[in-house]
Amino acid sequence: MQKWPDFLCPKTEGLGEIVAKRSRFIGRVSPAFSPEEAETFIARVKAEHPTARHNVWAYSVGPGTPIERLSDDGEPRGTAGYPVLEVFKKRGVRNIVCVVTRYFGGILLGAGGLLRAYGQAASAALEAAGVATYAYHDILTTIIGYDQYGRAQRELEGRNITIQSVDFTDKVKVTALVRPADLDMIKARLRDLTSGGAVIEVEEGRYIPVGQG
DSSP states (O other): OOOOOOEEEESSOEEEEEEETTEEEEEEEEEOSSHHHHHHHHHHHHHHOTTOSEEEEEEEEOSSSOEEEEEOTTSOTTSSHHHHHHHHHHHTBOSEEEEEEEEOOSSOOHHHHHHHHHHHHHHHHHHHHOEEEEEEEEEEEEEEOHHHHHHHHHHHHHTTOEEEEEEESSSEEEEEEEOGGGHHHHHHHHHHHTTTOOEEEEEEEEEEEEEEO
């Protein structure tokens, strides 16, 4: 798997709401790492608001060049999904999906009003979700003896390596998430600590949050 650069992504789901000329604009943001995940979120939000006039959405997902999709859902073209997508771009956020639900208040906003309202609702939802930096990590699995586990655990934790799981059978199987740049060093340290006895395997990993955005 190609190791892509770090990126900013919502930490969690977030909700933000604004009112413009009696219309309610309810923004919902979520992390999403594939079109399928984004579209599942969109369908869920739509199902929660079956009587809304519009459920406008946009998403930007993927580790390389992002896949971007949007829908104005009946609003004038370019006045709804586009300003939502622009919020992502201005904040430098990716792997994100947003749905802005509009309950019509009886007063037309015009193109400029719609652009502002949809953008503001998306921004409010993103603020509520918060942003984190995500980084790719390989999955490293090592099998060691019980007498070696304590030293290996201290080594990993001392280097801020995320231990994903520990299984105790006749040996100890430790699964950790390691950044590619640290992989060779960690493998060497584990071999040194176990006098070459550690059995080490590395698999394709995933992105995890590593700090505030």
